[in-house]
Amino acid sequence: MNTPDSTAPEFSRPLDVRQAEGQAPHVEASAAEREALARRFGLVRIDSVSADLELHRDDRTVEARGRLKAEIVQSCAISAEDLPVSIDEPLFFRFVPAMTAYAPDEEFEITADDCDEIEYTGSHIDLGEAVAQSLALAIDPFLTGPEAEAARKAAGIGTPEDQGPFAALKGLNLGKG
Template sequence: MTSSPDAPSSGPNPAPEFSHTVDVRQVEGLAPRLEANETERAALAKRFGLVRLDRLVAQLELSRKERTVSVKGTLDAAWVQTCAISADELPVEISGEPIDVRFVPQLTGYAPDAEIELESDDLDEIEYSGTYVDLGEAVAQSLALSIDPYLTGPDAEAARTKAGLSTPEDNSPFAALKGLTGKD
């Protein structure tokens, strides 16, 4: 897997941090193992707002039907992110997280603001143009979906109380009803 002239360029969108392109015409039967190096992990950590990304490995299997490329596999990763309440650094690890995406040729002939109805199968699709797909970006997007943006650690409640913040339960309609009745 190498960069190619048809691979995404660094125009208005920055180049992907973890780019591993493959020619659509040569994917059948490929089973690549992608592992992010230190520089790629640092760039992905910055992109996703993590303290650091210690490990990112994907084992993939590729198949093709016409111009649609199916990518199935697993993702293993370890990172450190901050608690959404206390800002404590929390280690997170995933192992065997499923990856199941399809690369589909980019649609043409529709207006940018037009409504498009999506089926549930369309939700894990990545459009591409040319003859190359970026497996690394698919892995990066799968990692992004695995990150809990509201992760809280064991000291979150104490930090919330110290800051005078209410808990989500305090703001629920049931808490308001409980207050009206005066009963627990």
């Protein structure tokens, strides 16, 4: 009996590293994949998510550049109303072979270019999971909609500016006049 692998990504598009050079794949999530990603990211739903990529290989390192496009619906962080959101962002990530050994006290520096690296093992990279991770980073976790202010007032909550450590100073007349 085949059972689904619970560790498998919801949106997987494996590609053999040896065939990556010059490829320009379009990756798009199916309805079932979008539903699974929406659950993973805590969204109301994902209506579409796709990416057009250009791949370039240098030995075992693969660079991918392109665009992420998505139409999602997420809940307002204050009022919980459903808010449609369009995402259209550039993508750039680099797949690098996983390091097999780390020295326990080894120091290393991380540059801005290193932050977009995705380690892989074996001979395949997963373009779908990389796009899914990019989508997760593009989601605004504190999204508020037009009903947020009314919901704050109804709950007796002020605006974020009224809640900060300097809120008490706001009402003082300091040196004005």
